Amino acid sequence: MSGPVYFVACKNMKKVDREVVLSDPNYDETSYVATEPSAACPSMTEGMDEGALYQFDESNWYRVADRWWAFVDWIVKLSNLVGLDGDLPEQDSTVAFRDIIRYGSNGCGTFGPVVSKKLAEDFALWDERARDLGDEDFYYYFGMFRHMFDMAAEGGACWLQSW
Template sequence: MKKFEGELPEEIRSEEKCVSASSNPDCPNITNGMEAGATYVFEEDNWYRVADKWWEYVDWVVKLSNLVGLNGDMPEQNSNVAFRDLFRYGNHAGIIGPVACKKLAEDFFLWDNWARALDDRYFYKMFRLMRRMFEFGAEDGAVWLRSC
């Protein structure tokens, strides 16, 4: 992913090969590693279908919250709780920058055994998918969440 300088060609915009970094007041760290308002063009992309319905994702996030002991409560912005930025992200659409991706990838790695121990196949399948997604974005990239 590279910051684009100048006028963005229409073919890049129409092929969805770019994203604009915008801040999220509920989670100001989410785009760290990216300049607010800047446009980034990515050289490689990968699609991850996280859930077919928004409530499936919300239910999964609640289970993740329970796993780390939050029980559905919102962590403070300055807390060190695992998956903090994912919980605080809230709107389920937009950009998660490389710094947050790296931290989330580390959290998924560290919590893998506990997630597997829940013995919930659907939860763990999505857990592994989310882990791969954030690992992909952690190396000089980002994750672009959106609803289709």
């Protein structure tokens, strides 16, 4: 995990009635996303069927960190913002940013439309407090994540594309 960390967000997904075969030469990752569940965050994919393929009409890539460790450091700061002091929230916790904080510990899975909408709301509610920290670097990526989940909240999803 030594390269930049990229996420993709899409909106306006529609389930496609065909089997997910990522090695299929007709599979176009710029138009399709397959649901990838996460054991650490089982609620992440809510609003998507497990193992299903979805087509979307718009997406955007987000470079959220230069290295995986920088992404994890940002997640720890996000955890500190909501009073977790770097600890992972329980899966059934209602703490803000629960799913993205839990995601940072394993880095796999698809954020479905339900969780994306919840995270977009969390980012909007916590924006002023994040800005008030005075950490320009943290707030820059906070804004990027907010934009990413705002997009996915429109019937879409987010997922880790590469690191």
